[in-house]
Amino acid sequence: xxxxxxxxxxxxxxxxxxxxxxxxxLDALGRKVGEGSFPADEAGYDALARAIGEPSCCAxxxxxxxxxxxxxxxxxxxxxxxxxxEVLRPKRDRRRRGEGKSDPADAERAAxxxxxxxxxxxxxxxxxxxxxxxxxxxxxxxxxxxxTACMNCAKGLVVTAPEPVRAGLSGMGGAAxxxxxxxxxxxxxxxxxxxxxxxxxxxLTWIEAKERAAxxxxxxxxxxxxxxxxxLGMR
Numbered sequence: 003x004x005x006x007x008x009x010x011x012x013x014x015x016x017x018x019x020x021x022x023x024x025x026x027x028l029d030a031l032g033r034k035v036g037e038g039s040f041p042a043d044e045a046g047y048d049a050l051a052r053a054i055g056e057p058s059c060c061a062x063x064x065x066x067x068x069x070x071x072x073x074x075x076x077x078x079x080x081x082x083x084x085x086x087x088e089v090l091r092p093k094r095d096r097r098r099r100g101e102g103k104s105d106p107a108d109a110e111r112a113a114x115x116x117x118x119x120x121x122x123x124x125x126x127x128x129x130x131x132x133x134x135x136x137x138x139x140x141x142x143x144x145x146x147x148x149x150t151a152c153m154n155c156a157k158g159l160v161v162t163a164p165e166p167v168r169a170g171l172s173g174m175g176g177a178a179x180x181x182x183x184x185x186x187x188x189x190x191x192x193x194x195x196x197x198x199x200x201x202x203x204x205x206l207t208w209i210e211a212k213e214r215a216a217x218x219x220x221x222x223x224x225x226x227x228x229x230x231x232x233x234l235g236m237r
Contacts, residue, residue: 011029011030011059011060011061012027012028012029012030012035012036012054012055012059012060012061013027013028013029013030013060013061013062013063013064013113013114013116013117014026014027014028014054014060014062014063014064014113014116015027015028015063015064015065015066015089015108015109015110015111015112015113015114015115015116016050016063016064016065016066016072016075016109016112017066017105017106017108017109017112018042018065018066018067018068018070018071018072018075019042019071019105020042020071021041021042022039022040022041022042022046023039023040023041023042023046023050023071023072023075024037024038024039024105024106024108024109025037025038025039025040025050025053025054025109026106026109026110026112026113027053027054027055027113028110028113028114028117030061032114032117034110036053036054037106037109037110038050038053039105040053042071042074042075044078047074047075047078047079048078050075051078051079051082051084054084057082057083057084057085058083060084060085061085061117062085062086062087062116062117062122063079063084063085063086063087063116064087064088064089064112064113064115064116064117064122065079065086065087065088065089065112065125066088066089066090066091066108066112067091068086068088068089068125069088069125076088076125080125086125087116087119087122087123087124087125088122088123088124088125089112089115089116089121089122090115090121090122091108131225131228131229134225135222135225135226138218138221138222138225139218139222141214141218142214142215142218142219142222145211145212145214145215145218146211146215148207148208148211149208149211149212149215152180152204152205152207152208152211153176153180153208155204156179156180156183156201156204156205156208157176157179159197159200159201159204160179160201163197164193164194164197167194167197171183180204180205180208180209181205181209182205183201183202183204183205184202184205184206184209185202186202187202
C-alpha cells in the first residue's frame with residue numbers, strides 16, 4: 003500500500019532489527035494508514051520506502067537504531083529524499099506494566115515520536131571522512147585493548163614463573179620485556195617450554211597490535227589534518 007495516497011504529510015516509524023524492520027505509517031491526524039515487515043536488505047529498504055509513499059508526501063520517518071541495525075535503511079531513505087529522524091528506543095521503565103516487546107507497537111511509537119518531535123535527532127552522517135575516522139577508531143581501540151591485555155597477561159605469567167626466569171626479567175620496562183620475550187628460546191623441561199612459548203606468543207601479538215594501533219592512529223591523524231586541522235591543536 004502506498005500510504006501517501008491516504009493524505010499528504012504522513013509520518014512513518016520503523017523498529018529496526020538485524021534481519022528485518024517493522025514499519026508503521028500514520029496520517030496527519032495520527033490515524034494508522036499502513037504497516038508491514040520488511041527484510042533488512044536493499045530490496046527490503048526500497049519496498050519499505052514504497053510502502054511509505056512519495057518523499058514529498060512524507061513529513062518525517064522516525065528510525066530507531068539509525069546508527070546500528072537501522073543504519074543501512076536510514077542511509078537509503080536519505081538517498082531517496084525522505085526526511086529521516088533518529089528516534090530513541092524506549093527504555094524498559096518506559097513500557098507500561100505488563101507490556102512486552104512488540105515490533106509493530108514499537109514502530110507505531112517511533113512514528114508518533116517522529117510526528118511529535120519527541121526524543122528525535124538528526125541521524126549521524128554515514129559517509130565522508132567522519133565515517134572513515136569512526137571505522138579506523140573502532141579498529142584502533144581493539145588493537146590498543148589487545149596490546150594492553152597481552153602486556154598484562156605476560157606480566158602475570160612472569161610474576162609466577164620459576165625463579166631463574168622471573169629474576170632474568172625483573173627490572174625491565176614493559177616494552178623492553180616484550181622485546182626480550184619475543185625471542186625464541188627453549189626451556190629446561192615441559193613447564194618452561196610451555197611458559198616460553200606462551201610468553202613469546204603474547205610478545206609477538208603485543209608487537210603486532212602496537213604496530214597496527216600506531217598505523218591506524220597515523221591514518222586517523224591524516225584524515226583529521228586534511229579535513230579539520232584545528233582539531234589537532236585541541237587538548
